[in-house]
Amino acid sequence: MTMMRIDPFVRVAGVVGAALLGAAALSAQQSAPPTPGPGLDLINERCGYCHTPNQVFAARKTSAEWPAIVQSMIDRGAELTPEEQKVMNDYLVATLATDRKAAGAAGH
Numbered sequence: 001m002t003m004m005r006i007d008p009f010v011r012v013a014g015v016v017g018a019a020l021l022g023a024a025a026l027s028a029q030q031s032a033p034p035t036p037g038p039g040l041d042l043i044n045e046r047c048g049y050c051h052t053p054n055q056v057f058a059a060r061k062t063s064a065e066w067p068a069i070v071q072s073m074i075d076r077g078a079e080l081t082p083e084e085q086k087v088m089n090d091y092l093v094a095t096l097a098t099d100r101k102a103a104g105a106a107g108h
């Protein structure tokens with residue numbers, strides 16, 4: 001077996017990746033990166049006009065508060081069809097609600 005050699009490209013890619021992660025951490029400053037999903041695409045597309053999408057990910061809201069916030073953002077001018085609103089509500093409640101996250105991952 002001769003699989004023990006470390007490819008130099010892999011090492012360079014690791015350094016570049018670490019630098020990119022550092023830059024992302026500066027803007028996000030929250031713990032984990034957002035969970036991928038259709039709701040995440042919608043947030044990045046529709047919720048970044050008036051504030052950055054990061055303000056959405058940084059908000060600490062419960063599963064009861066998120067749908068009300070989405071509705072209030074639509075009232076302010078966020079463009080979401082009723083189906084998209086439902087997708088976003090489901091995503092926010094499943095991935096960002098403080099009460100749901102506490103149930104899944106061990107909270108602080």
Ligand code: HEC
Pocket residue numbers: 043046047048049050051055056059069070073074076077078079080088
């Ligand atoms: C038309 C402009 C606009 C769009 C589009 C918009 N927002 Fe906002 N959002 C605001 C303003 C203005 C504030 C700050 C005022 C406030 O907190 O009430 C805010 C604040 C927030 C907050 C913080 C609220 C709090 O109580 O801490 C969250 C969370 C949020 N927006 C989520 C979203 C989401 C999710 C979307 C996409 C559906 C979105 N926003 C799209 C205008 C907008």
